[in-house]
Amino acid sequence: MTGDWEAPTHRDVAAARDRLAGHAHQTPVLTSSRLTAQSGAEVVHFKCEALQRSGSFKFRGAYNAISQFTDEQRRAGVLAYSSGNHAQAIGLAARMLEVPAVVIMPDDAPAVKVDATLGYGAEVVRYDRYAEDREEIGARLALERGMTLVPPYDHPHVIAGQGTATAELHEVVGPLDVLVVPVGGGGLLAGACLATRALAPQCEIYGVEPEAGDDGRQSLRRGRIVHIDTPTTIADGAQTQHLGTWTFPIIQREVTDILTVTDEQLVAAIRTLAGTMKLLVEPTGCLGVAALSQLSLTGKRVGVLLSGGNVDLVRYGRLLVGDAR
Numbered sequence: 001m002t003g004d005w006e007a008p009t010h011r012d013v014a015a016a017r018d019r020l021a022g023h024a025h026q027t028p029v030l031t032s033s034r035l036t037a038q039s040g041a042e043v044v045h046f047k048c049e050a051l052q053r054s055g056s057f058k059f060r061g062a063y064n065a066i067s068q069f070t071d072e073q074r075r076a077g078v079l080a081y082s083s084g085n086h087a088q089a090i091g092l093a094a095r096m097l098e099v100p101a102v103v104i105m106p107d108d109a110p111a112v113k114v115d116a117t118l119g120y121g122a123e124v125v126r127y128d129r130y131a132e133d134r135e136e137i138g139a140r141l142a143l144e145r146g147m148t149l150v151p152p153y154d155h156p157h158v159i160a161g162q163g164t165a166t167a168e169l170h171e172v173v174g175p176l177d178v179l180v181v182p183v184g185g186g187g188l189l190a191g192a193c194l195a196t197r198a199l200a201p202q203c204e205i206y207g208v209e210p211e212a213g214d215d216g217r218q219s220l221r222r223g224r225i226v227h228i229d230t231p232t233t234i235a236d237g238a239q240t241q242h243l244g245t246w247t248f249p250i251i252q253r254e255v256t257d258i259l260t261v262t263d264e265q266l267v268a269a270i271r272t273l274a275g276t277m278k279l280l281v282e283p284t285g286c287l288g289v290a291a292l293s294q295l296s297l298t299g300k301r302v303g304v305l306l307s308g309g310n311v312d313l314v315r316y317g318r319l320l321v322g323d324a325r
């Protein structure tokens with residue numbers, strides 16, 4: 001999907017903010033004196049994208065991309081492949097912009113995410129994520145039906161849209177010293193890089209991914225995009241196999257490091273956010289919080305993106321009580 005686009009910049013993030021104004025929520029930024037004290041930081045600000053429309057930041061990129069369709073593209077519709085949150089985001093953004101939507105989802109996607117996508121009026125096509133290549137399926141459907149594919153992370157308009165979450169955070173709390181961001185394919189992180197370099201040039205930026213799927217960290221170390229098999233982790237929003245051709249160069253240029261956390265650390269973070277901050281955050285959304293203890297944050301002003309809150313409640317309950325099946 002490298003097409004005729006140019007690499008996105010902070011100006012594209014600013015333009016995305018204008019497009020999203022009045023359509024996306026400006027999500028709250030919360031603090032916890034307990035979590036701040038535990039981290040040693042001067043303050044830790046949590047950007048609550050679990051409270052974004054459709055339940056995650058992905059609404060930002062989806063809306064920013066579809067709203068730039070030509071009339072012809074709008075008529076043919078939008079196509080997406082997603083393990084869940086991008087699907088819901090495309091479903092909702094397409095409905096708001098009155099564009100038909102088809103979403104390709106893995107057959108083991110959480111039921112709550114499939115139902116929500118259907119509920120927004122999108123057509124859902126299922127596939128086996130361990131045996132089939134969703135990008136091939138997407139390309140074929142795009143060709144057959146003339147629909148425009150909006151990928152979950154590797155597209156300049158998606159990256160710029162995701163960057164608006166970080167832009168809001170810096171603007172609300174003032175420039176941060178350290179920003180911690182969950183990573184799957186790197187759209188959220190690449191957008192965060194663009195916004196941060198414009199609004200808080202000195203800020204250190206850390207990505208966090210599941211230990212079982214540390215392709216991002218490997219890619220930074222080796223200086224090229226490393227592909228892995230679909231990792232097994234409770235962070236279903238970060239079960240990506242590789243960073244993108246648009247996201248990686250931005251990440252490589254701007255990111256201080258990519259950290260990893262275990263599923264056990266994610267469960268602990270889920271419990272901390274529920275118990276201390278009364279926040280329902282999905283496993284992937286907890287990646288940033290789970291990594292805080294790895295960083296030396298003394299005296300620093302820290303921002304953490306809580307990226308989403310879409311989790312089946314029965315599964316969430318099991319994670320809370322330690323019966324994580």
Ligand SMILES: *Cc1c(COP(=O)(O)O)cnc(C)c1O
Nearest residue numbers: 085184185186187188237307308
């Ligand atoms: C998609 C997603 C991520 C990862 O975002 P990328 O742009 O793919 O890196 C993190 N958290 C949540 C909740 C997500 O839905």
